[in-house]
Amino acid sequence: xxxxxxxxxxxxxxxxxxxxxxxxxxxxxxxxxxxxxxxxxxxxxxxxxxxxxxxxxxxxxxxxxxxxxxxxxxxxxxxxxxxxxxxxxxxxxxxxxxxxxxxxxxxxxxxxxxxxxxxxxxxxxxxxxxxxxxxxxxxxxxxxxxxxxxxxxxxxxxxxxxxxxxxxxxxxxxxxxxxxxxxxxxxxxxxxxxxxxxxxxxxxxxxxxxxxxxxxxxxxxxxxxxxxxxxxxxxxxxxxxxxxxxxxxxxxxxxxxxxxxxxxxxxxxxxxxxxxxxxxxxxxxxxxxxxxxxxxxxxxxxxxxxxxxxxxxx
Amino acid sequence: xxxxxxxxxxxxxxxxxxxxxxxxxxxxxxxxxxxxxxxxxxxxxxxxxxxxxxxxxxxxxxxxxxxxxxxxxxxxxxxxxxxxxxxxxxxxxxxxxxxxxxxxxxxxxxxxxxxxxxxxxxxxxxxxxxxxxxxxxxxxxxxxxxxxxxxxxxxxxxxxxxxxxxxxxxxxxxxxxxxxxxxxxxxxxxxxxxxxxxxxxxxxxxxxxxxxxxxxxxxxxxxxxxxxxxxxxxxxxxxxxxxxxxxxxxxx
Ligand SMILES: Cc1cc2nc3c(=O)[nH]c(=O)nc-3n(C[C@H](O)[C@H](O)[C@H](O)COP(=O)(O)OP(=O)(O)OC[C@H]3O[C@@H](n4cnc5c(N)ncnc54)[C@H](O)[C@@H]3O)c2cc1C
Ligand SMILES: Cc1cc2nc3c(=O)[nH]c(=O)nc-3n(C[C@H](O)[C@H](O)[C@H](O)COP(=O)(O)OP(=O)(O)OC[C@H]3O[C@@H](n4cnc5c(N)ncnc54)[C@H](O)[C@@H]3O)c2cc1C
Numbered sequence: 055x056x057x058x059x060x061x062x063x064x065x066x067x068x069x070x071x072x073x074x075x076x077x078x079x080x081x082x083x084x085x086x087x088x089x090x091x092x093x094x095x096x097x098x099x100x101x102x103x104x105x106x107x108x109x110x111x112x113x114x115x116x117x118x119x120x121x122x123x124x125x126x127x128x129x130x131x132x133x134x135x136x137x138x139x140x141x142x143x144x145x146x147x148x149x150x151x152x153x154x155x156x157x158x159x160x161x162x163x164x165x166x167x168x169x170x171x172x173x174x175x176x177x178x179x180x181x182x183x184x185x186x187x188x189x190x191x192x193x194x195x196x197x198x199x200x201x202x203x204x205x206x207x208x209x210x211x212x213x214x215x216x217x218x219x220x221x222x223x224x225x226x227x228x229x230x231x232x233x234x235x236x237x238x239x240x241x242x243x244x245x246x247x248x249x250x251x252x253x254x255x256x257x258x259x260x261x262x263x264x265x266x267x268x269x270x271x272x273x274x275x276x277x278x279x280x281x282x283x284x285x286x287x288x289x290x291x292x293x294x295x296x297x298x299x300x301x302x303x304x305x306x307x308x309x310x311x312x313x314x315x316x317x318x319x320x321x322x323x324x325x326x327x328x329x330x331x332x333x334x335x336x337x338x339x340x341x342x343x344x345x346x347x348x349x350x351x352x353x354x355x356x357x358x359x360x361x362x363x364x365x366x367x368x
Numbered sequence: 369x370x371x372x373x374x375x376x377x378x379x380x381x382x383x384x385x386x387x388x389x390x391x392x393x394x395x396x397x398x399x400x401x402x403x404x405x406x407x408x409x410x411x412x413x414x415x416x417x418x419x420x421x422x423x424x425x426x427x428x429x430x431x432x433x434x435x436x437x438x439x440x441x442x443x444x445x446x447x448x449x450x451x452x453x454x455x456x457x458x459x460x461x462x463x464x465x466x467x468x469x470x471x472x473x474x475x476x477x478x479x480x481x482x483x484x485x486x487x488x489x490x491x492x493x494x495x496x497x498x499x500x501x502x503x504x505x506x507x508x509x510x511x512x513x514x515x516x517x518x519x520x521x522x523x524x525x526x527x528x529x530x531x532x533x534x535x536x537x538x539x540x541x542x543x544x545x546x547x548x549x550x551x552x553x554x555x556x557x558x559x560x561x562x563x564x565x566x567x568x569x570x571x572x573x574x575x576x577x578x579x580x581x582x583x584x585x586x587x588x589x590x591x592x593x594x595x596x597x598x599x600x601x602x603x604x605x606x607x608x609x610x611x612x613x614x615x616x617x618x619x620x
Contacts, residue, residue: 128497128507129500129507132501151509151510151528151529152530154497154509155507155509157497158462158494158495158496158497158498158501159497159498159500159501159507160501161494161498161501162463162466162498162499162502163501165463166463167462167463167585168462168492168494170491170494171491180588184491184593185394185489185490185491185590186379186394186488186489186491187488187491189384189385189593190385190387190590190591190592190593191591192589193588193589193590194585194586194587195585195586195588196584197584197585197586198584231506232539233505233506233538233539234507234508234536234537234538234539235536235537235538236534236536237537238535239533239534239535240532240533240534241531241532242531242532250530254618254619287548290549296533297512297533297547297549298528298529298530298531298533303491304406304486304488304547304548306530311618312612312616312618312619322384329596332616333612333618334599335612346599346601347598348596348599349599350596350600350616351599351601351612352600352601352602353602353604353608355604355605360605364609367606368619
């Protein structure tokens, strides 16, 4: 028996989130002392498979290379994972939009529960997961023969990208179900670090007033700090930035070294996405804004004055 | 074409929950409950498809305690044609809900089932995907735009994903789960709230659907997250930079 981790990748590169999920697998493996396998399903995904084979602690990389895995559609991926499920006690993926899309489907096909967004492993059957926007932590125990789990990446430090020497095994693709077709994909191109993996995040809310302000005021600060940029739901809904910037209960969960919330009030749904950051700074003109209750350093000021001042002084 | 919309009764999103002193769960006594916000968006989308003559009937379904009837009445006040309550006091986990919804879908033969992407209480983000798997249907989760082409037997859905957005074409019947920016839900008007009281609401039991809803996961305990220690207010930008450099040491 072994533990299977589903790789998050774009065929060329293995995403860091995969190594966070492998870290959770390694925790589970402390009591099981078995092997960790990684499934790389994609098209022309040899590079991603090589990178997976180099990750510390991985014993085997299983590769399914076929056109119909290229777009990572849930129907085909889930069918493939279910075909590979035998021999595995646990199936894990990072709680990314792909992981969240696919693993519940896998669990239902296996007739087992899925455990979402775990942040800690207590033993091979027992896990901790946040509920109610992170305002409570549930410790849950699974009695299912196979545990299907998504891993909150901020809960587990990524294992090393190198040091492993896994064997690579190519497997037969499942047949294309042909139920879903990718028509178009618009990914935000940015030279900045990825939000989910950034050390510093500069985040703007409704207080920015406009998309133009968001960019002209916050970008210089992000540039100075080498930071990723995030936003509240209100800023995204108002069209200041695109949806992939949203931090929160229903957006991205982040835990950088430094999170700077600017013109963000601190609604519970926003806090759910960033309150595990190491250091939180809030800049808000309202001294009673709830964001100050979680901020390590609060500055009551007009952001249009304070942020340029900050940029100049850094 | 018929659309099913599962709606869940959850704690109102404005309320910050408190963990019970005995660590068995969160305190829901006398707490305001409401329809899961993502399900309001699902109802709205279904209604717009009906108003555009794409859909002929919108059926709301809820699984849970008797009080879920209120949630169904809300759905009907917004415009759903009828409601179905699968009534049980048992703790329902996503797989069980998906199995109940499958049993209903097999009776109702919808072409589209629109769910919320996640319920704001348990934050599982599973039910729609599980239902799609059990039905053998394609799925488009986290939808920000839905275009149905009945004649072509397809639905085209734009989805919010980690790096941006993507558009999928699915064959019907299919499952869609809603994200925040799909639409802005309407409010129920008083006359419609009155009318909703007369709309049909069926109540059935899980046993009648032949579904075993026994939980697969046991919650051992529910605890408070580690609190953040209180921070300080700084007087100005210079003090902020000084603290970040010398006290927190997060910038160089
Ligand atoms: C189902 C559901 C899911 C949700 N999911 C999320 C989520 O994932 N992420 C999320 O962020 N929200 C989410 N929300 C929304 C959340 O409830 C809040 O509405 C949102 O976070 C508010 O964004 P904001 O703080 O930018 O705006 P506001 O609450 O309007 O706050 C703006 C702040 O800017 C300050 N300000 C204004 N002008 C200035 C200035 N010149 N200088 C300094 N400060 C200024 C104001 O004092 C105020 O505090 C969700 C809501 C629901 C119902
Ligand atoms: C009395 C009671 C006690 C409970 N106690 C616990 C507990 O202690 N621990 C625990 O883990 N869970 C408990 N649950 C179950 C939990 O609240 C969730 O109902 C369940 O886990 C589903 O997860 P979710 O709602 O986050 O699903 P998601 O997959 O996030 O929901 C997505 C969508 O599925 C649909 N949906 C989900 N549930 C329903 C429903 N019931 N009816 C109609 N549509 C639905 C909605 O469209 C929703 O937007 C309890 C439930 C009840 C009724």
